[in-house]
Amino acid sequence: MSVTIKQIAKYVGVSPATVSRVLSGRGAHLISEATRQRVWQAAQELGYQPNLAARSLVTGRTGIVALWMHELFTSFHARVVQLVEDHLHQRGYDTLIRCVSRLPKAAWHGLGRVDGILAHEGATYLSDAWRPLQRRGVPLVSMGAYALAETDHVRIDLYRGATQAVQHLLEAGCRRIAYLVNAEARYVGEPRRDGYDRTLSAAGLTPEYIVATDQSRAASSLAVRCHMQERGLPDGIFCHNDEMAIGAYHGLRLRGVRIPDDVALVGCDGIEDTEYLDVPLTTIRQPLEEMCQLAVEFLKKRIAEPHAERQSALLQPVLVIRASTQGR
Amino acid sequence: MSVTIKQIAKYVGVSPATVSRVLSGRGAHLISEATRQRVWQAAQELGYQPNLAARSLVTGRTGIVALWMHELFTSFHARVVQLVEDHLHQRGYDTLIRCVSRLPKAAWHGLGRVDGILAHEGATYLSDAWRPLQRRGVPLVSMGAYALAETDHVRIDLYRGATQAVQHLLEAGCRRIAYLVNAEARYVGEPRRDGYDRTLSAAGLTPEYIVATDQSRAASSLAVRCHMQERGLPDGIFCHNDEMAIGAYHGLRLRGVRIPDDVALVGCDGIEDTEYLDVPLTTIRQPLEEMCQLAVEFLKKRIAEPHAERQSALLQPVLVIRASTQGR
DNA sequence: TACGCTTATGCAAACGTTTGCATAAAGTAT
C-alpha cells in the first residue's frame, strides 16, 4: 500500500538501515553527504510517509501528548486548547484531546499511546487517576486553579486573586458582598471561597451571602434574581467565573438594578466577553499563556527525566478593573 | 517495562495467540469460556494495557482521527471540538487536534498516524491539501460553511441563512443595510456576501455598504465607528459572525446609537454570548450538533468503505430573532 | 473401532521501523 523504507532502500541501492538513519534524523550524521541526498530525493519522489506505529514500537515513544480538559464549553477553554496545542506542536508533539468531565473512566481508553498527559482542572477526577498513572510511570502535569499538589503542576493562585477582588469591592464601599458559585465548587478549601470568607471576616463582616447554582449563564441569571427577592439586594457580588458573572449581570439588568451604582460586580478568569458588555466587568485574569507554556515545559522535562524532582509553579492572576466596580 | 501479552500467556499457561484473541476481542468467540476467564483475570491482575503501536502496526488502523480546526478562539470552536470529540469517543476513536490557521504545512506532520481527518472550515487550506491526501487514500470529511464540495462534506447553508437575515432586516424597515465582514472573506462566492448582495438587489437596493475589518471584536467595534463617521449611519448591519456583531454592538453603543431603533443588528453563528447583551442579538444559529454527528458518521462510513459514493449533506441554519431587530 | 466434524489452541510469519554490532573501505601516522 504505502511506501516503506525498504522500497526506498531498493530504489536507491542501499540498506534499509541507511535509509532509516537518514530519514529518522537520528543517525544522519553517520551517512555521507552523497547518499543522504539520494535517499532524501527518493523519499520525496516516492512520497514517503513514515509509519509512526512502527517507529513507536521500537523507540517506545509516540510523540503524542494527551490533553485532558475538565470542560470544553467556553472561549476560555478554547484558548487553553489552542495554547497547549501550539506549544506542543512547536516541540514536535501531537495533541490528543479528551474531555473528561462527563465520562468517568473515559481517559483510560487509549492511554497506552501517549508519552504524557497534560491535565487542565478536574482535580477530583485526577486524584483518582493519579495513583495508577504513577505506578505505570506515565508523566503527568496538572494545571489550573485546582492543580494537583502531588504531581508536577502549574497552579494559578486564585485564593490570592479572590482576596484582591473582595478587597477591591470593600474599597469600593461594598458592605454586603455575595459570592455566586457553582454548586460543585462551594466547599471549604475552594480557593475563591476561602478568599471570600477570610477577606470578609478580616474586615469584620460575615461571609454569609452565598448563592449556589450551576455553572451556566442562564442559571446564574435566575439564581441572582431569586436570591435578591428573598434576601434583599447585596451591594457587591463576587462571581466564581466570568460566565456566571455575565449571567448575574444579565439577571440584575433584567430587574433594573444599576451596575455599579446599586451592585458592584466582579468576575473571574478574564474572558473577552466581559469587556464587551454595556458595563464592562471587572475580572481576575488568569495568566493562561504562562500557564500553558510552563506546563508544556514541565512535561517535556519530566518525559526526559522521569526521576527528576517535582516541578511546580504558582502564577498570580491579575485584577483587571473595569466599569462594573468603578465610580460608585 | 510494561506488561505484555507474552507475560500473560506464560502466567496463565497458554500461547500468546490465545491471549491476543481474548484481549483484542477479535477472536474471543473461538476461545473456551474457562480460559477466557483466566486470561481476563490475569490481565486484570497484572494491569495489562495493550501496546497500541504494535496493534496498529499489524492491523493497519490506529483508532485515531485528526480534527483540523481552522481556528480555535471562541466558544463556537470549543463547542465543535467538544461535540466531535464526544461522537468520536463513542465510536471508539481518539481525537488528535490540530489548529491549521497559522501554520501552513502544520497538518502534514504526523499524518501517518490517523485513520481519517475531520476538517472544520479552512477551505483554502483544504483545497491545497486535498489532492495529495486523496492520492494517499486518506479519508477526509469537510464540514462547515465552506465545506469542500469535492470531498465528503457537511455544509451549512449560510447563503440561505444570510438571505433570511437580510430579508428580515428589510421587513424590519431597514433600507440602508451594511455588511460587516472580515477582510479575508469578503470576496464574491462567499455565501454570506452573496446572500447580502442578491437579497438587496432583489429589493431594488444597492449592496454597497461593505465594512471590511479583521475578525476580532475590537477591530469590528473600531471599524463600525470609523465608517459611520465617514459614510453616515446605516439603519441595519448584517455581520459575518457573532464575534463581529458583538464588536459592532459595542462600537455603536459607545457612540450612543440606539439598537434597534437607530440601527438593527444581525449576527451569525448562534453563540451564547449574543443572548446576554443588554440588547440580545438576532443571529443565525448554525446546527452544530447535527453537523458534527453527521460528519463523524460520514467519516466512519468512508473508513469502512473507501470506494463508496461521495456523501454530502446541506444543513439549514435557523434565524433566531431577538431584540436587536425587533420593535422598530 | 474407525471416521468425520467441531471446538480449542498453538506455531510462526508478518507489520515497518530502529539500532547495536560487525565489517569494509579509506585515511593517517609510524
Place this chain on the structure above:
DNA sequence: ATACTTTATGCAAACGTTTGCATAAGCGTA
C-alpha cells in the same frame, strides 16, 4: 609497508501485536 583510526554502510534482532494455517482433542455417528 604496517598498524591503527575514522568514516560509511550492512546485517539481523528486536519492539508487541495479530492472524492464517496446522494440529490436537473431544464427540457423535455408522
